[in-house]
Amino acid sequence: MRTLLYLLRKEFSQIVRNRLIVRAIFILPLLQMLVLVPAVTFEIKDVRITISDGDLSQSSRQIASMLDGSEFFTVTGYAASANEAAASMSKGECDVIVSFLPGFEKNIITGTGSVMQVTVNAINAVSAQLTWAYINAIIRDYSMAMADEAQVVAGQTFSPPVKISTRYWYNSSLDYKYYMLPGVLVILVTAIGFLLSGLNMVREKETGTIEQMNVTPVRKYQFIMSKMIPFLIIGLIELSLGLIIGRIAFGIPFEGSLFTMFLGATLFLAGLLGLALFISSFSDTQQQYMFIAFFFTMIFILMSGIFTPAESMPAWAQNLNIANPVAHLMKINRMVMLKGSDISDITPELKALTVIALLFTLLAVLSYRKRA
Amino acid sequence: MKRFLGFVRKEFIHIFRDYRTLVILFGIPATQIIIFGYVVSNDLKSAGIAILDQSRDEITVAVSSAITASGFFHIAAEPRSEAEIDAVFRKGDIKAVIIFGNGFGKRLLTEGVADVAIIADGSEPNVANLVNGYTTAIINGYLTGLMQNGPEVKMPVVPEVKMLYNPELRSHFMFVPGVITLILILVCALMTSVTITREKESGTMEVLLVSPLRPVQIILGKVAPYFILSFVNVIVILLLSYFVFRLPVKGSMVLLLAECMLYILMGLSLGIFISTTVATMQQAIFISFLGLLLPSLLLSGFIFPIEYMPGIYDYISFILPPRWFVVIIKSIMIKGSGLGDIWRETLFILAATILFIGLSIRKFKNRLE
C-alpha cells in the first residue's frame, strides 16, 4: 500500500508538470462541449428548395410560399426549366426540387388529384428521409385544409377516424442537444483516458525508465494501479468539467443523481484504462499506440449508439457490443441525465461494466511483464 | 539524386518494418467500411415498445398485433397503468408507449372517433421521430381499412418523391467519401507530423540535417512513402466500395484520383506544418488526434450535415479542408460532376496546400537562422 502511494505521488508530480496535459485537461472539455454539442444534429432547418413551376398558378405559388414559410425550408431559387433545376441540384445549390407541371391547379379543381414532384438529394439518406417526411406533412396539411373546404361546401365533415396525439417525454421539443451532450461527455472521457494512460505507459518503455522500475520489487498490480488511478481521477474531472460547461452553456437538465452517473463513469474508466494499458503492452512506440488507440476508440464510439441507435445493429454486433464499455456508459449517461434512472434501472449496464473492468484490469496486470 | 533515392528507400524500409502500424492503417478503412456498411444504421429494427391497453377490446388487440407484426417493434415491457410508464422508460428498454383509452373500440364504432396517445422517449430524437411516424402509419392504415364504410376521401394534392442519386436510400454514399477523407487525414497529416517530430525529439533529425542531403530532400524523402501509402489506401477503399457495395464512380476516375492526390499533398503539407510548430511527439499526437481527427469526423459533413448546424459552423468548417474534400468526392462519385462543378472546392484545397507549405518553409528557415 505504501509503495502504491509512492508510485502515485510520482505519477501526479509528473502529470502536473506536463503543461501539455494540464492544458488539454482544461481546454478539451471546453472545446468539445461548446463546439461539438451544437454541431452534431439532424435537426432539419433551412433546407434549400428550388421551385420549378410549370403551372404558375395560384395554387402552386401558395404551396411554394407555405414551404418557404416553414422553419424547415427556404426557397432559394426558381428554375425556368427542368434542366435548369437539375443543374442547380448538380452544382449543389439546392437540396430539393419541387416541380409543378402545367395543369397542376386545374387537376385540383376538377378533383382528379394533382401530382407535385419532389426531388430530394438523397446522398445523405437520413436527412433525405427526414426532408421528405416534413414536406409530406406540410402538403398533407394543405390537402386536408383544401379537402375540408370542399367537403364543408358539399355538406359533409371530413376528419380522420382516429386522433393520434404524440408526446415526447424527457425532451419534449426533441432538442438534439439533449441527445448529444451526454454522448459527447462519453467521447470526452474516452478520448482523454485512453490516450493519456496508454501514452504514459509506452513513454516509460521508450525512455527506458520502466527498466529501472522492473528491477525493483514493485509488484505488477501496484505498478498498473499507479498508472490507472491518476487517469481515472482525470477522467472524472473531465466529466465534471464537461457537465458544468454543458449546464452553463446549454442549460440541459440533470434528472438523476450525480452519484449514479459517477459510479458508472468510475467502472467505465477502470475498464477503459485496463484496456489501454493492456494494449500498451503490445506497443513499442507512442506512435504505434496512438494508432491502435484510434482504431479502438473509433470502433467503440461508432458502435456505442452515439449517432445511431444501438438497437438497429445486427444481432451479432449487438452481442459484440456487450464488451464495448463505451456503449454502456452512453446508455447510462443518457438515462441518468435525461430520464433520472437510478441504480436499479441501470443494473445490467453496471454489471457489464464491472465485468469489463475486472477483465481488462486483469489482462493489463498479466500482460505487463517485468521480465522478457 | 541517387543519394536521395537511397534515403527514400531507407524510409520505406522503416515504415514497412513496423507492421503493426501498417495493419492498423489498412485495417481502419476496412473496419470502418464494414461498420458503416453493415453495422450502424438509422433504420428502425425491432425497437422495444410497450402497449398500455386500457380497453382490451377486439379492435385494440387487433391494432396491437398489427403493430408487432410489422417487424419494426417488439413488446419489451408491460406497464399496467399510466403511473408505471415513467419507471418503464427509466429502465431504457422501450422507445415508446402506445396508450389506448378506455372503451376505445366502442367509441370508435359508435361515435366514429377514438383517441390514441403515443408517448415517445425524446432522449433519442431520431428514434422518437421514426417510432412516431411508423406507429402512426400502422394505426392509421389498419383503422382506415377497418372503416371502409366511412367517407372516401381523395387528397387533392399528391406529392410524389424521387430520391435523386440514391434511390434506395443507402448510407454508402455518405460513408465511403467520409472514410476516404478521414483515412487520408490520418495517414498524411497525422503520420507525417508524428514521424517528423519523433525524429526531431530523438535528435536523429540533426544528424540528417548535417548530412549532404538538402533539407527539402529530407522532407520529401520523409513524406514520399506516405504519399504512396495514402494513394494505395484510396485505391483499396474504392475497390472495397465497388466490390462490396457496388458503388460505382459516376464521374471521371482520372479526376477523382487527381483530386485525391491534391488532398494527399494538402494533408502532407499540413503534417509538415504541424511538425514545425510542435516540440514533442506528445504535442503532435494531441494536436493531430484531438484537433484533426475529431473535427474531420464530426464537422466535415460526413455524418452530420453542415447545413443543419448553427450558422457559425459554416465559418468554422469553412477553414477545414476535409469539408471541401467531402463535397468533391461526393460530387465526382455520385453526381458525376466534372471539374467545372467543383473548381471552387479544388481551388480552396490547393490554396490550403500552398499556405501550409509556405508557412512550413518560413518556420523552417527561422529555425535554421
Place this chain on the structure above:
Amino acid sequence: MTDSIIQVRDLVKKFGSFTANDHLTFDVGQGEIFGFLGANGAGKTTTIRILCGLSVPTSGEASVAGFSVYRQSEQIKRNIGYMCQKFSLYDDLTVRENILLYGGIYGIRRPEIRLRTEALLERLSFRGSADILIDRLPLGLKQKLAFLVAVFHNPKIVFLDEPTGGVDPVTRRSFWELIYEAAAKGITVFVTTHYMDEAEYCDRVSIMSNGRIVALDSPAGLRTTWKASSVDEVFVRIARPGINFSL
C-alpha cells in the same frame, strides 16, 4: 571462493538462432568489485539482465544472493541495485523526488529516507540543487546520482551496466570513488565497461567475446598470463587475435 554471492553455471541465452551467452560459468565473491569486459555486442548486457531478473535464461543455472534467477527473480530484486546503460531516473522529477520514489519502493521509512537523502546530497555537494528537475543536470552528475540511487537501499549487490558511458575522464574517476565507497560498505559491485583503464580498478575481471568468457582473473593475474603491460593490451590480444599488436 567459499562465500560467493553470484553463482553462474553453464548459463546460455539464445535469441532465435543467435547465442548471446554461451555456457558462462563464474562466481562473484561477497564484497568483490567484479569487472565484466567485452566489446559492444559481446553479451555483457544480456548477462546482467539475466542476473537482475529482467530476462529468463535459455538453460544453465544462476543464482544471485542465494536466489534462483528462474523462480525467485522477485526475491533477487529485493537484494540488488541496478543502473542501466541508458540513464533511467525520471527526467521530469526533481532529485529529491526520484530518491523518495526509489527509497519508498524499497520500503525504507520516511525519516530514514530523509536522513540518507541529506547524506547523499552532502556527498555530491548538491544541497542547493535538490529541488531541480533531473533534466537540467549535466550528464556526469546524473550518472553519479543514478548510482547513488541504485545503492540507496544498501543492496547486497549492485549491477552497473556501462555506468560511465559518455562521461569525461575526471568525472569517471570520481565516479569510481563512489564505487569504492559502496564496496567498502560491503556492497558487491558487478560492473560492465569497455574502458580498459577502469578494468584496472576491479578486484577481478572477466573478458567476454562472442558470448563466451575467454579470460577471468585479477588484473595483475591477467597481465602476467598474457605477458602484457595493461589489461587493455590483454583485451586487444584476446578480442582481436588477428591483429598484430605492437606498443
